[in-house]
Amino acid sequence: xxxxxxxxxxxxxxxxxxxxxxxxxxxxxxxxxxxxxxxxxxxxxxxxxxxxxxxxxxxxxxxxxxxxxxxxxxxxxxxxxxxxxxxxxxxxxxxxxxxxxxxxxxxxxxxxxxxxxxxxxxxxxxxxxxxxxxxxxxxxxxxxxxxxxxxxxxxxxxxxxxxxxxxxxxxxxxxxxxxxxxxxxxxxx
Amino acid sequence: xxxxxxxxxxxxxxxxxxxxxxxxxxxxxxxxxxxxxxxxxxxxxxxxxxxxxxxxxxxxxxxxxxxxxxxxxxxxxxxxxxxxxxxxxxxxxxxxxxxxxxxxxxxxxxxxxxxxxxxxxxxxxxxxxxxxxxxxxxxxxxxxxxxxxxxxxxxxxxxxxxxxxxxxxxxxxxxxxxxxxxxxxxxxxxxxxxxxxxxxxxxxxxxxxxxxxxxxxxxxxxxxxxxxxxxxxxxxxxxxxxxxxxxxxxxxxxxxxxxxxxxxxxxxxxxxxxxxxxxxxxxxxxxxxxxxxxxxxxxxxxxxxxxxxxxxxxxxxxxxxxxxxxxxxxxxxxxxxxxxxxxxxxxxxxxxxxxxxxxxxxxxxxxxxxxxxxxxxxxxxxxxxxxxxxxxxxxxxxxxxxxxxxxxxxxxxxxxxxxxxxxxxxxxxxxxxxxxxxxxxxxxxxxxxxxxxxxxxxxxxxxxxxxxxxxxxx
Numbered sequence: 001x002x003x004x005x006x007x008x009x010x011x012x013x014x015x016x017x018x019x020x021x022x023x024x025x026x027x028x029x030x031x032x033x034x035x036x037x038x039x040x041x042x043x044x045x046x047x048x049x050x051x052x053x054x055x056x057x058x059x060x061x062x063x064x065x066x067x068x069x070x071x072x073x074x075x076x077x078x079x080x081x082x083x084x085x086x087x088x089x090x091x092x093x094x095x096x097x098x099x100x101x102x103x104x105x106x107x108x109x110x111x112x113x114x115x116x117x118x119x120x121x122x123x124x125x126x127x128x129x130x131x132x133x134x135x136x137x138x139x140x141x142x143x144x145x146x147x148x149x150x151x152x153x154x155x156x157x158x159x160x161x162x163x164x165x166x167x168x169x170x171x172x173x174x175x176x177x178x179x180x181x182x183x184x185x186x187x188x189x
Numbered sequence: 190x191x192x193x194x195x196x197x198x199x200x201x202x203x204x205x206x207x208x209x210x211x212x213x214x215x216x217x218x219x220x221x222x223x224x225x226x227x228x229x230x231x232x233x234x235x236x237x238x239x240x241x242x243x244x245x246x247x248x249x250x251x252x253x254x255x256x257x258x259x260x261x262x263x264x265x266x267x268x269x270x271x272x273x274x275x276x277x278x279x280x281x282x283x284x285x286x287x288x289x290x291x292x293x294x295x296x297x298x299x300x301x302x303x304x305x306x307x308x309x310x311x312x313x314x315x316x317x318x319x320x321x322x323x324x325x326x327x328x329x330x331x332x333x334x335x336x337x338x339x340x341x342x343x344x345x346x347x348x349x350x351x352x353x354x355x356x357x358x359x360x361x362x363x364x365x366x367x368x369x370x371x372x373x374x375x376x377x378x379x380x381x382x383x384x385x386x387x388x389x390x391x392x393x394x395x396x397x398x399x400x401x402x403x404x405x406x407x408x409x410x411x412x413x414x415x416x417x418x419x420x421x422x423x424x425x426x427x428x429x430x431x432x433x434x435x436x437x438x439x440x441x442x443x444x445x446x447x448x449x450x451x452x453x454x455x456x457x458x459x460x461x462x463x464x465x466x467x468x469x470x471x472x473x474x475x476x477x478x479x480x481x482x483x484x485x486x487x488x489x490x491x492x493x494x495x496x497x498x499x500x501x502x503x504x505x506x507x508x509x510x511x512x513x514x515x516x517x518x519x520x521x522x523x524x525x526x527x528x529x530x531x532x533x534x535x536x537x538x539x540x541x542x543x544x545x546x547x548x549x550x551x552x553x554x555x556x557x558x559x560x561x562x563x564x565x566x567x568x569x570x571x572x573x574x575x576x577x578x579x580x581x582x583x584x585x586x587x588x589x590x591x592x593x594x595x596x597x598x599x600x601x602x603x604x605x606x607x608x609x610x611x612x613x614x615x616x617x618x619x620x621x622x623x624x625x626x627x628x629x630x631x632x633x634x635x636x637x638x639x640x641x642x643x644x645x646x647x648x649x650x651x652x653x654x655x656x657x658x659x660x661x662x663x
Contacts, residue, residue: 017596020589024341031344034359042356044621045614046347053344056337073651074333114390118588121382121563125580133571137564144560158557162564172220173572 021057028053113148120144133177137166192232193535199233200240202553205562206253207237208380211498213562215373215505216569223506224521228528230502231478234495235287235532238475239540242279246272246467255474258446262459262466269462277409278464279471280540285413285420286472287533290428290479295526302515305487311629313488313511314616315639317609320490322646323433324602332650335599342606343613345370352615365578372501374570374582375607379600380494381566382587385559387594406541412464419449419465420472427473431480431493441480445473475536479529486514486522489612490605497604504608 032050035043059066063074124140138159145155170177199210210233218226241253246263259279266275308316325335348359349369360366413420423445430441449469450459459466477493484490489510491497503510514522570583593600623629630636 016592020592038356041354042351042358049340049344052340056333056340059333075331114386117386117389125584141560148556165564166568169568169572175572175575
């Protein structure tokens with residue numbers, strides 16, 4: 001089997017759910033091992049919860065390889081609400097607004113609106129850390145709205161509004177968001 | 190008043206909802222007094238329950254999950270030129286449903302006090318586990334997914350200084366982490382950021398054309414008065430279901446609608462604009478508000494996501510759920526009940542006079558709202574404790590909440606785990622100290638009862654499947 005085929009088979013099996021579960025597993029395993037450096041009083045709770053999390057994650061990760069009865073228990077929803085009534089009628093009358101629920105793993109890492117939102121948010125937080133949230137907030141709002149091709153007038157209005165919002169937070173909660181690592185409220189550091 | 194109006198507007202915009210409205214306001218309540226903060230949060234919740242019906246009736250898209258069943262008959266009424274009738278039915282039913290159940294709750298309070306006083310540390314620990322188990326059977330997704338999410342939430346609360354020792358855990362030497370992960374940050378991340386990412390993928394405005402609001406307020410009011418049994422029954426259903434942890438108004442409106450259908454004649458035309466359908470859904474979802482206060486105030490087990498935020502608000506202002514809320518701090522509980530009672534009257538007046546003319550709110554493009562909500566969330570998270578760890582946490586929880594929701598993992602279970610983690614650990618530790626050779630859980634009747642209930646919930650699906658399989662083969 002070529003490397004490309006192997007990578008393709010892996011990418012078919014590893015979706016966002018598996019990545020999320022692996023992240024949870026890593027954190028739980030780390031915290032379980034770390035609990036052995038604490039005294040009993042401090043260790044018992046994280047050890048119990050880490051064990052429960054690891055067990056749950058492993059069952060979910062390998063559910064396709066479990067015996068039939070266990071697989072059914074792990075996979076099947078046991079909601080006491082009659083989902084047929086709820087989902088059918090909602091989908092008939094409201095329509096399925098979500099276009100992303102059955103997206104392939106490849107689409108997640110493309111230019112989906114959700115991905116762009118997360119990316120811009122990450123840049124917003126990083127920029128705020130460097131320069132100050134007060135100054136970066138209107139740029140974030142403007143960047144977001146421009147990416148979604150909103151009219152310039154609304155971009156200007158909402159950017160100004162967001163600056164006012166950030167200023168209100170600064171005065172109300174007494175937080176220093178007008179300076180960052182590189183910028184000190186008017187002076188470059 | 191501000192809370193009611195804000196909550197109603199939030200509820201009217203599809204894709205938002207009371208969880209988000211309460212979560213973004215939560216950091217701002219630090220500056221106001223505890224009671225006022227709790228009243229603000231409760232008012233937002235109550236307002237959003239009503240607000241969701243406006244979008245459901247006018248544009249066939251429920252503003253909140255609690256108004257989903259309202260679309261079945263509310264929108265057809267709107268299509269027949271009776272939108273104003275439907276909106277007035279919604280306002281009156283919501284107000285009655287909420288007020289009626291609050292009055293019942295006030296009369297039930299002495300009984301609640303008696304029950305709550307029977308609970309000790311072992312029972313508080315077990316009721317938290319029971320709450321988590323219950324959530325997994327009332328929300329979508331498998332039970333194992335729900336329990337895993339809940340365990341992960343509980344695990345994350347291990348970061349920082351535990352209550353019973355001064356030994357820092359998983360802090361990497363950073364003083365910032367000594368206070369652990371703020372549950373407010375988790376609430377904001379999951380309910381605000383996570384929902385905005387989801388909304389960004391959905392995009393746009395639901396209503397593509399102008400909405401005609403025709404009909405008569407008086408005619409709508411008469412319909413409610415003609416159906417007192419449906420109204421009262423639906424309010425009671427809402428209150429009862431609200432008392433089940435994890436259930437919430439998203440379930441009660443369907444069950445109430447189903448019951449109204451069952452109790453009616455076949456010719457009643459449900460789904461084609463029957464006012465009883467709107468009455469059933471709306472009386473139930475506002476009745477749920479009062480019902481969900483029972484587990485939240487009595488045991489600290491939120492009845493819904495919004496109650497989880499309210500619980501966060503209570504804890505943030507130093508108000509601990511439990512017997513104190515019905516004895517020493519009874520004034521807090523009484524204030525909440527009174528605020529809800531008055532709030533339902535305000536919903537009635539504002540709903541009839543104001544929101545029947547506010548259909549344009551339902552047409553706001555969510556593209557304009559998403560970046561503003563994100564700013565609210567990020568600013569609020571930094572404003573909580575003035576540290577960047579909270580900002581990074583809100584981002585991480587937002588992404589986690591989005592993917593959990595996408596793959597049918599219960600975000601309510603995750604949030605419940607984070608909110609209750611400290612309380613659970615404290616009560617578990619205390620119970621283990623109380624235990625002798627026999628664990629204390631096995632020596633107290635109430636604890637045994639709770640253990641049986643937990644086992645029934647966890648093993649129920651297995652037994653049900655086996656039973657169903659055996660019946661099929663005979």
